[in-house]
Amino acid sequence: MKLLYRLFCFSYGIQQWLVRRFTTGGLAMLVCLLAAAIIGLDTKQTMAYQVLAFLLAVLIIAIAFSFYFRFQFRATRTLPRFATVGVKLSYPLVITNKTKKIQAGLKFIEEIAHPKLSLGEFKQIVKSSTKKGRINSLTYIYIRCLKAIARQRKAEAKAIDLPILKPDSETKIRGEITPTHRGVVRLSRITILRPDPFNLFNAIKTISLPQSLLVLPQRYQLPRINLPGARMSQSGSVSLASSVGDSEEFVSLRDYRPGDPLRKIHWQSWAKTGKPVVKEEKSEYFVRHALVLDTFQSQSQSEILEEAISVAASFAWDLHTQESLLDLMFVGIESYCFTSGRGLGNSEQMLEILAGVTACQDKTFAYLTAGLIERISMLSGCICIFIDWDEERKKLVEYLQGFKIPLLLLLITKEEKQYNHLNVENLHILPLGKIQTALMNLI
Structure with missing residues (x-):
């Protein structure tokens, strides 16, 4: 296994060097050079060795030019x-030509x-590649390893043509990367490429410029969804949130805090003290919804997750939470619950949290159930x-239905037919590849 792993690392390094150094035309020439070398082994039977000599001479000149x-x-x-x-990301970048030319x-x-x-990740890929009758070939394993590396990179970048750079001057351009996976993208260096006159081989100059940014999950367009539900009594810590709530019992007076609604101001006390004073009630009543994300699976990565x-990111972003609370609940290393709306948080913070969600492999679904029951x-x-x-x-689901809590149930699956027989109220199947269409059909 270690030998196979070293072989992969070596071949991947060679591939990256070739892609970085050779242009598309240069890679095509390498293929022609290899073909000419194979065909021209017997110089008595074919004249392909002359093509080989010509291509090799051109390539040597191109490489020498890079020095x-x-x-x-x-x-x-x-x-x-x-x-x-x-979503392609474009950002400003300034390049300074420090030469006199x-x-x-x-x-x-x-x-x-x-x-x-x-090595551990490589072993897992090799092990999973031999399951369920899959083709156990080096090509298949190599492709899966490339996909795993792409997940770690989280973004792709392509070479961009630069305008003419004047001597000792700054030039403003637009850099571009395309995020492919959620999480933190770390940009390490900037590389300048100069192809040779034959446009076969690139000379390169690189400077270190480390920087990072967070890639948020992909979002889908949602129809207008109005979740039913009555206002419920909330904890006292939430009563500090802004916007509208209903309360029943007066408790005390306190100084005004930023975000307190005007309807709670006690005008008589303000007139006496000369500073704003608000009424504090025992209980707050307003709408609160839970957004429950299932993260329980055996593998660390999957398209379904x-x-x-x-x-989840689509709902966290699009749901109107200014007049209600939204609790995002999921289980990772431990059980998590994050609240947004009414001044306690915003949709952008929810997306930041979702960007770092990982699969839960060492716990049972009961952990999520227990956390939800506590807040029911x-x-x-x-x-x-x-x-x-x-x-x-x-x-x-049956437990929540027993409390007559309005539910919206979404099941994401590869095979839609597998769950068509389920007779569960408000359960919607979202098949992979048709997520957007299925979401728009919720209304």
């Missing part, structure tokens, strides 16, 4: 705080850092996003 690249530069980039999966025909590319694929997180007396409604369906999930 005369004396460019020096400085660069600064300005990144936003966030990006979104699948005009530089033309250059290209620039961002170098995205990523951890090296570990990523889609579930994207659907405060909930007006519940949105549950499932990645599987079994007896534990069914019991949770």
Whole structure:
């Protein structure tokens, strides 16, 4: 296994060097060079060796030309705080030509850092590649390893043509990367490429410029969903939130805090003391919904989990929470519950949290059920996003239905037909590849 792992690391390093150094035409020439070498082994039977000699001479000249690249530069980039999966990110970048010559025909590319694929991860890929009758080939394993590295990189960058760089001057351009996975993208270096006159081989100059940004989950468009539910009594800590709530019993007076509604101001006390005073009630009543995300699966990564997180992000972003509370609940290393709305948080913070969600592999679904039961007396409604369906999930739904809590149940699956027989009220199947269409059909 270690030998196979070292072989992968070596071949991956060679691939990255070839892609970085050779242009598309250069890679095509390498293929032609290899073909000519194979065909031209017998110089008595074919004249292909002459083609081989010509291509080899051109390639040597192109590589030699790269040694005369004396460019020096400085660069600064300005990144936003966030990006979104699948949405191309454009940002300002300034490149300073530190030489006394005009530089033309250059290209620039961002170098995205990523951890090296570990031996443990490689073993898991090899092990999973031999299950369920899959083709156990080196090509298949290599492709899966490349996908694992792409998940770690979380973004892709392509070479961009630079305008003419004047001597000792700054040039403003737009950098571009395309986020492919949620999480933190770490940009490590900026590389300037200069192809040779034959446009086969790139000379390169690189400077270190570490910087990072957070990639938020992909979001889907949602129809207008009005979740039913009556106002429920909330804890005293929530009463500090802004906006509208109903209270029943007067408790005391206190100084005004930013965000307190005007209707709670005690005008007589303000007139006496000369400073704003508000009434404090015993209980607060307003709408509160739970957004429950199912993260329980055996593998660390899956397309279904990523889609579930994207659907959760869509609801966290689009639901109107200014007049209500939204509790995001899921289980990772431990049970989590994050609240937004009414001044306690915002949708952007919810997306930041969802960007870091990981699969729960060492706990049972009961952990999520227990956390939800603790808050059930405060909930007006519940949105549950499932990645599987079994007896534990069914019991949770039946328990919530027993409390007559309005539910919106979403089940994400690869095979839609597998769950068509389920007779569960308000359960909607979201098949992979048709998530957007299924969401728009919720109304």
